[in-house]
Amino acid sequence: MKMRSALMVAVYRKQLKLSSSARTRHSAGEIVNYIAVDAYRMGEFPWWFHRTWTSALQLVLSIGVLFCVVGNGSLPGLVPLLICGLLNVPFAKIMQKCQSQFMIAQDERLRSTSEILNSMKIIKLQSWEEKFKNLVESLRDKEFVWLSKAQILKATNSFLYWMSPTVISAVVFLGCAVTGSAPLNAETIFTVIATLKNMGEPVRMIPEALSIMIQVKVSFDRLN
Numbered sequence: 001m002k003m004r005s006a007l008m009v010a011v012y013r014k015q016l017k018l019s020s021s022a023r024t025r026h027s028a029g030e031i032v033n034y035i036a037v038d039a040y041r042m043g044e045f046p047w048w049f050h051r052t053w054t055s056a057l058q059l060v061l062s063i064g065v066l067f068c069v070v071g072n073g074s075l076p077g078l079v080p081l082l083i084c085g086l087l088n089v090p091f092a093k094i095m096q097k098c099q100s101q102f103m104i105a106q107d108e109r110l111r112s113t114s115e116i117l118n119s120m121k122i123i124k125l126q127s128w129e130e131k132f133k134n135l136v137e138s139l140r141d142k143e144f145v146w147l148s149k150a151q152i153l154k155a156t157n158s159f160l161y162w163m164s165p166t167v168i169s170a171v172v173f174l175g176c177a178v179t180g181s182a183p184l185n186a187e188t189i190f191t192v193i194a195t196l197k198n199m200g201e202p203v204r205m206i207p208e209a210l211s212i213m214i215q216v217k218v219s220f221d222r223l224n
Contacts, residue, residue, distance in 0.1 A: 008039045037103075038219035045216045052209040055202035062199040066172070069191050073176035077168045084164050088157070088210060095153050096214045102146035103218055109139040157207040165200045169193065 063081075066074045116123065116132050123132055172192060173184065182188050 005043075034223060037106075038223050041212075041215050041219040042223065044212065048209055048212045048216070051205065052213065055205045055209065059199055059202040059206075062195050062202075065198075066192065066195050069182065069188065069195065070172060070176050071179075071181035073179050073181035074172055076175035077172035080164055080167045080171060084160055087160065088207075091153060091157050092210060092214060095150055095157075095211065096218065098146050098150040098153065099214055099218045100221075102143060102150055103222060105139065105143035105146055109136065109143055112136060112139055154207070154211050157210070158204070161203050161207045164203055165196050168199075169196045172196075 063074070063078070066077070113136060116136065123129060169192065173189075176182050176184055176188070
């Protein structure tokens, strides 16, 4: 909260010191966007940062417990986890591009909306309402395209991670049956299921944390 408030104050003070040429590059709509969106995301960064490393630590400890219980039978279960981790790299790059383009499109829409509202008397006098309405709708459509792409990528990433505990458990039990590293009795099965359930929360938090970190990176670049 303090970090978000400090950023809002810093953006507001910087806006007061802008020169005339700088004001043409940063409209009132963009300044509002910096305060309402970018400062808010930066303020959420500390919580998500600590949430990310604690989730990663919990995931590593769960993998260690799983290896101690079933031995080499747990190694096949690391394959789908590794695949999901590698898929994060292209997902992160594409999502960052979509998020950056979305914020640029949002700035353009807010700038145009602000200019239209400031010139409403002239627009009404000249009967240009329909023309500027179409302009705002086209900018909104452009913004929606990038937003939908980012949300589709986020949903796909979340789906992969939500499915991973089920896939990992099936592969681990199959590995135990093939290698015979641990007996598939009630004790082993319940321990493996409990450990995988423990892995479920950090695995599901990782894509959300990754998405937030990408948004924070984009907001940091914009504010910087």
